[in-house]
Amino acid sequence: MRASRSRPLFIMAILGSLSLLLGSCSATPAPSIDSAPAPAAKVPAGLEKFYSQELDWAPCGGALQCTEIEVPMDYAKPEGETMTLALNKRPGGKKTIGSLLVNPGGPGASGLEIVADAVPTMFGQKLQRGYDVIGFDPRGVGSSTPVKCQTPTEQDASREEQFDPSTDAGLADMRKASAAYAKQCAERTGESLGFVDTVSAARDMDVMRAALGDEQLNYLGYSYGTSLGAHYAELFPSNVGKLVLDGALDPTLGDDEITLGQAVGFENEIRSYMQDCLESADCPFTGTLDEALTQLHDLFDSVKATPMVGSDGRKVPIIDFVNGFIIPLYDNSTWPMLTEGLRNAIAGNVDDILYFADLNAGRETDGSYSGNGAAAFTAINCLDYPVDADIPTMRAGAKTLTEKAPTIGEYLAYGAVGCQDWEFPATGKPGELTAKGAAPIMVIGTTGDPATPHAWSQSLAKQLESASLVTFEGHGHTAYGRSNGCISNAVESYFLDGTVPADGLTC
Structure with missing residues (x-):
C-alpha cells in the first residue's frame, strides 16, 4: 500500500490560517502577455451541443x-x-x-x-x-x-486491515483484498469507471x-x-x-518513478522535520539526528507489530499510522502538531495521529466520509499509469524504496497491486x-x-x-x-x- 500521490490543498487550509511572510526574490524584468483580444476558439466537431450549454447558476x-x-x-x-x-x-x-x-x-x-x-x-x-x-x-x-466503491463501514474496516507484503502469504492477502475492492468499484460505479x-x-x-x-x-x-x-x-x-x-x-515519469521520487522527497522532509524537532523544547526524540531517526523507526516497528487503538475503539495499523504521520509533513507550519501527536503516540495515545489519518481519508467525526477521495484516487491513477504487478518486479521495487528511503519507503511499496485486477486497462502513458x-x-x-x-x-x-x-x-x-x-x-x-x-x- 502507499500514501496518496498528492494531498488536496484545502486540507492545509482547514488545519489553520497560514500567514504570508514577506520574501525576497530576484529576477530580470519580465515581459507581459499580449492583451489583444483572442480569436474565437474552435468547437471540436460533434461536440457543439456540449460547448453551447448555458449555465444556470x-x-x-x-x-x-x-x-x-x-x-x-x-x-x-x-x-x-x-x-x-x-x-x-x-x-x-x-x-x-x-x-x-x-x-x-x-x-x-x-x-x-x-x-x-x-x-x-x-x-x-x-x-x-x-x-x-x-x-x-x-x-x-x-x-x-x-466513483463509488465502499460504504463508510466498509471503508473503516479496510483501514483497519494490515498486510505484510514482504511475505508471500501477506502479499497474497493484499492482492485478494485489492481484487475485492476493484470488484466493488466496478459493480457500484458502472461504465463511467473506465472514463x-x-x-x-x-x-x-x-x-x-x-x-x-x-x-x-x-x-x-x-x-x-x-x-x-x-x-x-x-x-x-x-x-x-x-x-x-x-x-x-x-x-x-511512470508509476514506479513517481513513487520513488515521492519516497525520497518525504525521506528528505522527515530528516528536516526531525532536525527541527530536536531543536525544539518539547521534542520526544533525543540525541543526534540519526539517533532520533532510529527512535522513530522503532516507533513504526512497534505499531507494525501491535496496532494501536484510538479512544473510540478503532484500530490503527501501521499504514493508517503512517498516513497520519505524513499529512503534517505537507506544510512545515504544522510540524509542531506532528510533534505533539508523536509525543502522545509514544505515551500510548494515538488520537492525534488518527485525526490526521482521518483527515487524509476524508472521515468526519460522525463516521461518515466526505467526498470519495480514496476511490477516485485509485480509479484515476489506474487509468493514467500502466503498472507492472509482477511479484519479482514489485519485490525489487520494494527493496529499492527501502534503500533510498529507509523511514518511509517500505510503506509506499507494492502500489501496483491496487490496479492489477482493475476492470479497465490503463489508457494513459508517460x-x-x-x-x-x-x-x-x-x-x-x-x-x-x-x-x-x-x-x-x-x-x-x-x-x-x-x-x-x-x-x-x-x-x-x-x-x-x-x-x-x-x-x-x-x-x-x-x-x-x-x-x-x-x-x-x-x-
Whole structure:
C-alpha cells in the first residue's frame, strides 16, 4: 500500500490560517502577455451541443453559486452516455477579467471545497476581485458522476486491515483484498469507471471554458492539478490564457518513478522535520539526528507489530499510522502538531495521529466520509499509469524504496497491486508535454516539496515550450497561498496584469 500521490490543498487550509511572510526574490524584468483580444476558439466537431450549454447558476451558501454541466462520457462517442460535472463560483468584483478555474490536486480532491473553504484565505483580495473563481469536481470525483466503491463501514474496516507484503502469504492477502475492492468499484460505479482519466478531464475543462463564455482558459492547478493543466495545454494550446501550475508532476515519469521520487522527497522532509524537532523544547526524540531517526523507526516497528487503538475503539495499523504521520509533513507550519501527536503516540495515545489519518481519508467525526477521495484516487491513477504487478518486479521495487528511503519507503511499496485486477486497462502513458503554440505558462516548484519534488517542476517547465519556472525556497507542498509575498506577487501580477515572471525567478 502507499500514501496518496498528492494531498488536496484545502486540507492545509482547514488545519489553520497560514500567514504570508514577506520574501525576497530576484529576477530580470519580465515581459507581459499580449492583451489583444483572442480569436474565437474552435468547437471540436460533434461536440457543439456540449460547448453551447448555458449555465444556470443558483445560490448555494454565502456568496457561492452552483451549477452543473454535461460532458460526454466517452469523447470518441459524443452521441452516447454523458456525465454530470458540478461547478461552483465565487463571484469577483463588478468588473472581472473572466473566469479562473482552480483544481487542488489529488487526484480525487474536490475543487468545490477549495473554492468554498480555502480561496478566501489563500488568494489575494485583488485576485479574488479580478476573477470569478470557479471550482469544479473533475469527472469521477465528489459530486461529478462519482466513483463509488465502499460504504463508510466498509471503508473503516479496510483501514483497519494490515498486510505484510514482504511475505508471500501477506502479499497474497493484499492482492485478494485489492481484487475485492476493484470488484466493488466496478459493480457500484458502472461504465463511467473506465472514463475518469486525466485526458478526458482535461477535455472537460475546455467545455467548461466555452460554457463560461471565455475565449481562453485561465487556470490555477496544484499538484495533480498541474497534470490536468499541462494536458489541457497539450490538447488546446491556442485556448490557453493564463495557466499557473504549482507543484508539478513530471509527465514523463511512470508509476514506479513517481513513487520513488515521492519516497525520497518525504525521506528528505522527515530528516528536516526531525532536525527541527530536536531543536525544539518539547521534542520526544533525543540525541543526534540519526539517533532520533532510529527512535522513530522503532516507533513504526512497534505499531507494525501491535496496532494501536484510538479512544473510540478503532484500530490503527501501521499504514493508517503512517498516513497520519505524513499529512503534517505537507506544510512545515504544522510540524509542531506532528510533534505533539508523536509525543502522545509514544505515551500510548494515538488520537492525534488518527485525526490526521482521518483527515487524509476524508472521515468526519460522525463516521461518515466526505467526498470519495480514496476511490477516485485509485480509479484515476489506474487509468493514467500502466503498472507492472509482477511479484519479482514489485519485490525489487520494494527493496529499492527501502534503500533510498529507509523511514518511509517500505510503506509506499507494492502500489501496483491496487490496479492489477482493475476492470479497465490503463489508457494513459508517460510522455513529454510541450504545448507548442500556447501562451506563456507559469510553473512553480518548491525546493523542499516532499510530494512533488522540485525536479519535477523543473522538468515540466523545460518540456512546455512557453513555460517560465518560479522557485520557492522553502518546505512544504506547493507554494501559492502558503509561502511568501514574492510568490504571491508573481502569481497575482501574472493573472491580473499579464506580467510573465522571468524564467528562473527565485523567491
